[in-house]
Amino acid sequence: MSLVLYDTRMRSKVPFAPIEPGHARVYTCGPTVYAPQHIGNMRSQLFADTLKRALLADGLRVTHVINITDVGHLTHDDVDQGEDKMEAAAEKSGRTAAEVAAEYTEQWRVDRERLGCLPPEVLCKATDHIAEQLVLIGELEERGYTYRIEDGVYFDTAKFDRYAEFAGLDLAAEAEGARIAAVEGKRNPSDFALWKFAEASVVRQQEWDSPWGRGFPGWHVECSAMSRRYLGEHFDIHTGGVDHIKVHHTNEVAQSECAFAETPWVNVWMHNEFLTFGEEKISKSKGHVLAVADLIEQGIEPLAFRYFILQAHYRQQQAFTVEAAQAAATGYRRLLAQAAELRGATGAADPARCEPFESRFRAAMADDLNTPRALAVVFDVLKSDALEPADRRDLLTEFDASLGLGLADAEVADLAQESDPRIDALLEERQAARKNRDFATADRIRDELAAEGVEIIDTPEGPRWQRK
RNA sequence: GGCGCCGUAGCCAAGUGGUAAGGCAGAGGACUGCAAAUCCUUUAUCCCCGGUUCGAAUCCGGGCGGCGCCUCCA
Secondary structure (H helix, E strand, C coil): CCCEEEECCCCEEEECCCCECCEEEEEECCCECCCCCCHHHHHHHHHHHHHHHHHHHCCCEEEEEEEEECCCCECCCCHHHCCEHHHHHHHHHCCCHHHHHHHHHHHHHHHHHHCCCCCCCEEEEHHHHHHHHHHHHHHHHHCCCEEEECCEEEECHHHCCCCCCCCCCCHHHHHHHCCCCCCCCCCCCCCEEEEEECCCCCCCCCCECCCCCCEEECCCHHHHHHHHHHHCCCEEEEEEEHHHHHHHHHHHHHHHHHHHCCCCCEEEEEEECCEECCCCCCCHHHCCCCCHHHHHHCCCCHHHHHHHHHCCCCCCCEECCHHHHHHHHHHHHHHHHHHHHHCCCCCCCCHHHHHHHHHHHHHHHHECCCHHHHHHHHHHHHHCCCCCHHHHHHHHHHHHHHHCCCCCCCCCCCCCCCCCHHHHHHHHHHHHHHHCCCHHHHHHHHHHHHHCCEEEEEECCEEEEEEC
């Protein structure tokens, strides 16, 4: 079954066909590691991971590259002064930019892993690829696409006549609405920096020599340079958040197509919509960030959050509320419990019985990664009278390769695996009371244990307990 | 000012022309001494108005409302 993916450039769903048969090459715009990565950022990763799993399930080899932006991403406060996010964060915390980058890269990596995201084949940092970026800038200069002003080396977007095409921009209107003053000397409002010069008056931790003078790379150039190194000058899929379409990806396309003379440079562009937070905005600049660790604190395990995200389509804004996430967590735990129980099923599955469910599941995933529909199939598998336990067991295992929810290795919750003589004694006392129909005593014991967070579960084999 | 997205049950959401997936919550039932857990059953005509059509949540027009981007953001 071949995948059909929504391509931002074509503005429609297109059948996916890898450039190199059997091999998909994917580039994902990763985090700028100057601050904690919040759960909205992680939605992007979950989307990219879902894509990767879909490609793998389709039998393709996948080379997935994710970049770490650790230099060159400017703050909005004062573009003219070129304040770099990494530098600003370092200064603020009294550490080096490298230390800041290392901390948040690690947090991001750990969160990604907790969320069940497969590791990328290549994880590359902008600062490790300055040379590649300089080469690219040099090539653009040779071909006459750049100009130099006091502030740095800029890409002349007027020289690339398809500039506005990618994002369907109305450049004049965009410029009119710009809420930020343009850098002095830029020829066109949409021109962007390839290399920014270090200013004598500003002490920077991150700066390098270049043919044009000491400085640091602009934000966009890293993605073109690094994808070229690891994926070549023409590859299959590039992913990122919708916020990147108009500026970051438009600029990447411009510099890449001009430097590589490949059109299109990337075959399919995919963008995930945002997680929205109602009143509680979590834009980084406003300081409200909710990270995976915060979810865990609220009792929402990472994979339950993954389940929550899979409940909505990636191209749709999804409303995050703690209530909704907790509801998802409840559903996820039930799903997990059923999956765990099914692992004990014996016998072989019947391919004929499984086939209809498999094809529905695959059709959902193949239709631009429709995970909500795929999840509905999962629940049908659990409920359908047409299936035997062994069928369900195998189907869940198979589906989980695409979902990454840990269903394939779910374990039956081992109640009362910790032993506590006091609690066990109380349970026995309660059983005795129940036998004597002294329910007042029995309920009192249950209430007391509940008050300290111990839940009694009566089963046909007798009472058990667990800490909540 | 420009561009784009969205508005489906209490909540999170699928569905893009043929008569409303799924999850959570709620209700009823089974089980239980009572609960919890579990299982079964059950709950919407799709923001409003007008149009196209044999037929629209789905297409078109006009409202109202929410969000995003154009500036760092996934």
